[in-house]
Amino acid sequence: xxxxxxxxxxxxxxxxxxxxxxxxxxxxxxxxxxxxxxxxxxxxxxxxxxxxxxxxxxxxxxxxxxxxxxxxxxxxxxxxxxxxxxxxxxxxxxxxxxxxxxxxxxxxxxxxxxxxxxxxxxxxxxxxxxxxxxxxxxxxxxxxxxxxxxxxxxxxxxxxxxxxxxxxxxxxxxxxxxxxxxxxxxxxxxxxxxxxxxxxxxxxxxxxxxxxxxxxxxxxxxxxxxxxxxxxxxxxxxxxxxxxxxx
Amino acid sequence: xxxxxxxxxxxxxxxxxxxxxxxxxxxxxxxxxxxxxxxxxxxxxxxxxxxxxxxxxxxxxxxxxxxxxxxxxxxxxxxxxxxxxxxxxxxxxxxxxxxxxxxxxxxxxxxxxxxxxxxxxxxxxxxxxxxxxxxxxxxxxxxxxxxxxxxxxxxxxxxxxxxxxxxxxxxxxxxxxxxxxxxxxxxxxxxxxxxxxxxxxxxxxxxxxxxxxxxxxxxxxxxxxxxxxxxxxxxxxxxxxxxxxxxxxxxxxxxxxxxxxxxx
Numbered sequence: 001x002x003x004x005x006x007x008x009x010x011x012x013x014x015x016x017x018x019x020x021x022x023x024x025x026x027x028x029x030x031x032x033x034x035x036x037x038x039x040x041x042x043x044x045x046x047x048x049x050x051x052x053x054x055x056x057x058x059x060x061x062x063x064x065x066x067x068x069x070x071x072x073x074x075x076x077x078x079x080x081x082x083x084x085x086x087x088x089x090x091x092x093x094x095x096x097x098x099x100x101x102x103x104x105x106x107x108x109x110x111x112x113x114x115x116x117x118x119x120x121x122x123x124x125x126x127x128x129x130x131x132x133x134x135x136x137x138x139x140x141x142x143x144x145x146x147x148x149x150x151x152x153x154x155x156x157x158x159x160x161x162x163x164x165x166x167x168x169x170x171x172x173x174x175x176x177x178x179x180x181x182x183x184x185x186x187x188x189x190x191x192x193x194x195x196x197x198x199x200x201x202x203x204x205x206x207x208x209x210x211x212x213x214x215x216x217x218x219x220x221x222x223x224x225x226x227x228x229x230x231x232x233x234x235x236x237x238x239x240x241x242x243x244x245x246x247x
Numbered sequence: 248x249x250x251x252x253x254x255x256x257x258x259x260x261x262x263x264x265x266x267x268x269x270x271x272x273x274x275x276x277x278x279x280x281x282x283x284x285x286x287x288x289x290x291x292x293x294x295x296x297x298x299x300x301x302x303x304x305x306x307x308x309x310x311x312x313x314x315x316x317x318x319x320x321x322x323x324x325x326x327x328x329x330x331x332x333x334x335x336x337x338x339x340x341x342x343x344x345x346x347x348x349x350x351x352x353x354x355x356x357x358x359x360x361x362x363x364x365x366x367x368x369x370x371x372x373x374x375x376x377x378x379x380x381x382x383x384x385x386x387x388x389x390x391x392x393x394x395x396x397x398x399x400x401x402x403x404x405x406x407x408x409x410x411x412x413x414x415x416x417x418x419x420x421x422x423x424x425x426x427x428x429x430x431x432x433x434x435x436x437x438x439x440x441x442x443x444x445x446x447x448x449x450x451x452x453x454x455x456x457x458x459x460x461x462x463x464x465x466x467x468x469x470x471x472x473x474x475x476x477x478x479x480x481x482x483x484x485x486x487x488x489x490x491x492x493x494x495x496x497x498x499x500x501x502x503x504x505x506x507x508x509x510x511x
Contacts, residue, residue, distance in 0.1 A: 057415065083414060084416070086415070088412075088416075095412075098434065111418070111422065111426065112416070157415075
């Protein structure tokens with residue numbers, strides 16, 4: 001395994017209903033430190049399942065995931081420990097509605113990392129400032145717009161100082177005019193060298209920020225290449241017809 | 248032969264102020280009956296002690312009920328969500344066993360009248376315990392079954408994304424429940440829990456079946472002693488329950504508003 005490899009996925013399979021539905025049918029991939037890997041594909045292609053398997057929100061039927069050199073699919077691995085190092089951002093934000101923005105961000109650092117309240121809050125405020133939301137620290141999620149919620153969800157994950165950020169269609173539930181503000185935060189993060197795996201339909205983001213694009217269909221990786229090659233010179237017919245529809 | 252007057256009447260004529268005796272017949276009779284049911288022989292003390300017992304029963308049964316209810320609902324939810332996907336082993340076995348015990352508990356308790364349950368505790372299971380303890384155990388275990396189903400519905404009403412968000416931050420299953428799911432679930436089911444609490448408060452009235460002198464028991468005893476039923480049952484018992492329920496409803500309403508203030 002290469003020294004700069006952060007995640008190595010080996011022949012990952014996820015079946016539902018016995019073997020009737022093959023959401024993932026043997027996916028092998030490698031994610032290097034500092035890379036922004038964008039996963040695209042039609043709905044039902046397994047791209048979200050792939051991402052959710054990385055943080056074990058779905059338990060793979062078969063295959064292995066090595067994260068920082070540890071096999072997290074091994075039953076003996078403490079998955080909670082590894083999830084702390086994997087930030088996850090969801091399509092529907094999933095902020096905790098009974099907590100203020102600040103509490104949302106500091107709950108995990110205080111309870112899990114045993115940080116002091118002052119330290120956790122200072123870190124949270126600094127992150128809020130970076131995304132321009134420091135004035136909403138004491139607001140409740142229901143008082144925020146969709147774009148604000150997703151920016152909070154991103155910085156909430158960052159509060160745990162993760163090694164990698166996983167984004168599961170982070171802009172799909174947003175009003176079109178709010179997509180930009182979330183993508184800007186993600187771009188900023190990418191430029192700072194954060195390792196990111198992004199499942200998205202935003203082809204512009206993939207082109208501009210992605211260091212690599214993975215195209216999936218029917219639970220398999222069909223094509224994997226630099227954004228320029230994927231979009232300018234697609235190889236497979238499946239990718240060509242997909243791009244023809246979405247671009 | 249002179250008219251015999253009862254000791255109650257004698258004391259009434261002795262102590263009542265003249266102006267009350269001079270009231271129109273209906274009104275002065277009413278005052279006499281109040282005197283007879285509440286004041287004579289310190290009969291009001293039966294109601295006071297009965298009310299005390301009712302409140303003690305309700306309070307401790309409520310504590311047991313909530314503790315049992317939360318535990319049982321967590322076992323049921325955990326099994327329903329994860330049980331089938333768990334790999335076989337001791338953990339699956341014990342969780343499955345706990346789930347089975349919980350289901351039997353729910354079926355038996357919800358399937359039989361609480362009166363029958365309290366009689367069984369008193370005459371069969373807890374023959375050496377005092378009545379209050381027996382009552383607390385009976386009503387607590389009974390209430391726990393209903394609280395469990397209320398809490399279960401609350402936990403299931405929370406979007407699965409909340410659990411995933413908690414877990415992906417590194418919280419374990421138990422911490423996610425404690426810090427993220429349960430606080431929201433509790434808020435959602437507060438009206439249903441308040442309803443269960445009110446039902447429990449009134450249900451303790453069947454404690455009289457084992458001779459536990461609660462509020463309702465006081466009413467029927469005084470009624471039997473005085474042959475006056477309207478006044479002790481309506482003013483001594485029904486009205487007091489009504490006031491209690493109205494007071495607690497108001498209290499829960501305030502709590503609910505305070506918890507909801509965070510949203511919208």
